[in-house]
Amino acid sequence: MLSYRHGFHAGNHADVLKHLVLLGLLEKLRGKDKPFTCIDSHAGAGLYDLFNAHAQTNREHESGIVPLCSSQPVDPLLRHYVERVRACNPDSRLRFYPGSPLLIQGELRAQDRLHVLELHPAEQISLQESLGQDRRVSLHLRDAFEGLLALTPPEPRRGMALIDPSYEDKKDYQRVHATLVKLQRRWPVGILALWYPLLARERDHSHWLCAALARENLPDVLQLELSVGPQAEEFGMHGSGMLVINTPWQLREQMQASLGELVKHLGGESSCSIQSLSSAN
Numbered sequence: 001m002l003s004y005r006h007g008f009h010a011g012n013h014a015d016v017l018k019h020l021v022l023l024g025l026l027e028k029l030r031g032k033d034k035p036f037t038c039i040d041s042h043a044g045a046g047l048y049d050l051f052n053a054h055a056q057t058n059r060e061h062e063s064g065i066v067p068l069c070s071s072q073p074v075d076p077l078l079r080h081y082v083e084r085v086r087a088c089n090p091d092s093r094l095r096f097y098p099g100s101p102l103l104i105q106g107e108l109r110a111q112d113r114l115h116v117l118e119l120h121p122a123e124q125i126s127l128q129e130s131l132g133q134d135r136r137v138s139l140h141l142r143d144a145f146e147g148l149l150a151l152t153p154p155e156p157r158r159g160m161a162l163i164d165p166s167y168e169d170k171k172d173y174q175r176v177h178a179t180l181v182k183l184q185r186r187w188p189v190g191i192l193a194l195w196y197p198l199l200a201r202e203r204d205h206s207h208w209l210c211a212a213l214a215r216e217n218l219p220d221v222l223q224l225e226l227s228v229g230p231q232a233e234e235f236g237m238h239g240s241g242m243l244v245i246n247t248p249w250q251l252r253e254q255m256q257a258s259l260g261e262l263v264k265h266l267g268g269e270s271s272c273s274i275q276s277l278s279s280a281n
Contacts, residue, residue, distance in 0.1 A: 010048035011061030011097040014240040028248035035111035037159035041144040043118040046130020152187040164195035198239040221277035
């Protein structure tokens with residue numbers, strides 16, 4: 001939806017989960033010399049200013065990246081994530097937060113490729129400024145769900161797609177389900193990483209989405225969820241989740257360690273869960 005701007009939510013607990021899993025997957029892909037392709041389907045902006053009016057409206061970053069960057073993580077992946085964020089803030093003051101396109105670009109090697117999909121013209125301008133004239137990166141002004149299928153299977157075929165719609169339109173849940181099933185068939189070797197929100201009970205369609213995807217018997221599906229408080233009846237996102245299809249070897253063990261430490265830094269009533277997704281869920 002063109003009305004959605006991620007700048008209002010940049011650096012919140014959902015970004016922390018999503019980007020930590022993203023960097024974990026990129027680490028696995030970089031573990032082999034073979035080139036890979038990344039597709040970022042709902043890219044948003046490349047870099048977010050946490051001091052601007054959008055970010056200051058609800059100050060969601062204060063319950064996400066702020067406490068994490070104020071700590072000294074021990075876990076290697078968590079530490080790498082914090083270092084990537086701090087690298088965008090050379091004066092040691094946390095003002096800028098990197099979006100997923102910028103995080104992915106920073107992990108690319110000379111032989112790797114990135115396709116960035118974003119339909120909002122203003123976000124496209126930000127992306128062009130942030131990503132520069134990098135020949136490894138292609139920007140696409142097109143619908144994310146259409147673009148995902150049009151660009152797959154990519155070349156090189158080894159790689160991953162990050163899919164994180166806003167879900168402001170309830171139809172996104174159905175579109176995600178249909179697109180993921182088609183995408184996995186078109187790109188069976190691709191790692192597919194899907195983000196979804198955990199909302200108040202009357203607005204939470206994530207249970208339907210996860211159950212529907214479980215019935216598709218997709219390969220090696222790992223479900224990771226992070227909650228920062230108890231579920232409230234009123235409007236609000238109390239956490240979020242990631243589904244990883246074609247989960248790389250030992251990612252589960254890596255994320256157990258990273259998320260286990262993460263909830264300690266976030267504090268409060270934060271909790272996490274990791275499990276394999278099955279039709280019984």
